Amino acid sequence: MINAKVIDVFLKINPKKYRYLKNTKIVTMRISSEITKAINDQISYEASSTYAYIAMGAWCERIGYDGSAAFFFEQANEENTHMLMFIHYLNKAGAEAIIPAIEKPQDKFDSLESTFQAGLKSEQTVTKLIYNLVDMADKEKDRAAYSFLQWFVSEQIEEETLFQTILQKFEILGRDKLAVYQIDQSLASTRTQVMAKKQIKNNPQSTG
Ligand SMILES: [Fe+2]
Ligand SMILES: [Fe+2]
Numbered sequence: 001m002i003n004a005k006v007i008d009v010f011l012k013i014n015p016k017k018y019r020y021l022k023n024t025k026i027v028t029m030r031i032s033s034e035i036t037k038a039i040n041d042q043i044s045y046e047a048s049s050t051y052a053y054i055a056m057g058a059w060c061e062r063i064g065y066d067g068s069a070a071f072f073f074e075q076a077n078e079e080n081t082h083m084l085m086f087i088h089y090l091n092k093a094g095a096e097a098i099i100p101a102i103e104k105p106q107d108k109f110d111s112l113e114s115t116f117q118a119g120l121k122s123e124q125t126v127t128k129l130i131y132n133l134v135d136m137a138d139k140e141k142d143r144a145a146y147s148f149l150q151w152f153v154s155e156q157i158e159e160e161t162l163f164q165t166i167l168q169k170f171e172i173l174g175r176d177k178l179a180v181y182q183i184d185q186s187l188a189s190t191r192t193q194v195m196a197k198k199q200i201k202n203n204p205q206s207t208g
Contacts, residue, residue, distance in 0.1 A: 031093040032140055038133055039086050039145075044100035045129060046083035049122055050076050055105040056115045060184075065112055067187035072115070074191055082152070089148055112180050113170045120163035127156040162194060 010018040057072030090097040109115045130152045137145035169186065173179040 029094040031090070031095050031142065031145065035133070035136055035140065035142060035145055036090060036093075036095040038136055039090055039095075040098045040100075042129060042133065043083055043086045043090075043097060044102075045126065046079050046086060047100050047102050048105070049079040049126065050083060051102050052105040052122060053079060053119070055107040056109070056119065059107060059109050060112070060115065063112075065180075065184045067184040068112060068115065071187040071191045072119075074195070075119070082155075085151075089145075093144070111175070112184060113167070113175065116163055116166050116170075120160065120167060123156065123159045123163055127160060130156055158194070158198075162190075166190065 011022070053072045053076035057069045057076060060066075060072060061069035087097040087099075106118065109118070130149060134146065134149050134153065137143075137149060166183070166187070169183045170179075173182060
């Protein structure tokens, strides 16, 4: 990444040696360092969420909760996509996206219900972080960031609702072995329904 002023300086020093710089893609920063830092923190959180959901999926798979395992692995894919969206956003805005180190996630759980409780808690944290980002963009009058973040605002409403709906099933059906088995089995279709809804949201034309 290099800006026009720097290229001019090099060309004045030694035009022959640095002539290749004339063809350099010029990127101008159009994002503040505060928002850049906050988005980099968000990249880190989305990466941690990806790993956290993979760990939940792996635990479910080991225990034999296949419906929930598939659900969490798909959830991990989504968090990975969120992380990439933030990375692309920073890089395209002329800032630098930092790829974070990730701590080992929790990989043991007391029950199937507790994995979904952990999921809901994490989604609630993300919602707060996204709202903070929106506030920051609003304060700085960064309209581009503000509009980019709106997608995440509605995404978080859906994510929280999804986890709440699943947790409600434990209240309704109970927590004995048969009930937990039924809830686990229902997870595969829950995920399919959510994905279908998201496809309509992201690509309204596909509905005809
Ligand atoms: Fe996310
Ligand atoms: Fe999420």
